C-alpha cells in the first residue's frame with residue numbers, strides 16, 4: 001500500500017501571520033485524513049510553522065523548498081540540510097521546475113541535491129516534468145526518464161523508501177491548464193517503469209508518485225482515482241485553506 005501524500009508548496013508567498021494561519025488550518029483540518037500532508041513554507045517561516053505543527057501528530061510534516069547539497073561553510077545565501085534538520089524539516093523539494101527553468105539549476109546540481117537529501121536521512125521529493133515544446137514533440141517520457149536517471153542513478157536502494165517523485169508538467173504549473181487524468185496516469189506509469197529500472201521493481205511499486213500542475217478542488221478527484229497517482233503537489237491552491245483541505249479530502 002503506497003503512502004498517499006499532498007504537498008502544499010507555498011513558493012515565495014505568505015508572511016509570518018498568514019503562514020501560521022495556513023499551518024493551523026492544515027493541522028486542524030487533516031486529523032482524520034489517511035493522507036499525509038507536507039507543508040513547504042518559505043525558509044524564514046520554517047520555525048514558526050514548525051512550532052504550529054509541533055502538537056499536530058504525524059499527519060502533517062514540515063518540508064523545505066530547497067537545500068544546499070554540502071556541509072555548513074562559506075556558501076552565502078544558501079541553507080544546509082543540518083540547518084533544516086534543526087528546524088524539524090523532514091522533506092526537501094528537489095528539482096522543482098521553477099528552480100530548473102527560472103533559477104537555471106543544472107541536472108548535476110539537482111543530482112547532488114537529491115543524493116545529499118537522501119544521505120541526510122530526510123525524504124527527497126524529486127520534481128520532474130516536460131515543457132510544452134517537449135510535450136508537443138512527443139518527448140514527455142524521454143524527458144522524465146532523463147531527469148530521473150540523472151538524479152537517481154547511484155542512490156542506494158536502502159534510500160528508496162525516502163524518495164517521492166512529483167510529476168509536474170511545466171506547462172501546467174500555475175497556468176490553470178491541468179493534464180487530463182489519462183495523460184497524467186500514462187506519464188506516472190512511465191515514471192514507475194523508469195524507477196523500476198533504476199531502483200528495482202519493489203521500490204518502484206511502493207513509490208508515491210504525485211501529480212502537480214494547477215491541481216484544484218474541482219479537478220483533484222478525477223486525478224486521484226487514477227491507479228498510479230498517489231497524491232498531489234499543490235502550489236496556488238495550497239494558499240487557500242478550504243480549497244487545500246478539499247484536495248486532501250479527494251486523495252483520501
Ligand code: PGA
Nearest residue numbers: 173174213214234235236
Ligand atoms: P500550481 O503549482 O499548483 O500553482 O500549478 C504546482 C507546483 O509548482 O508545485
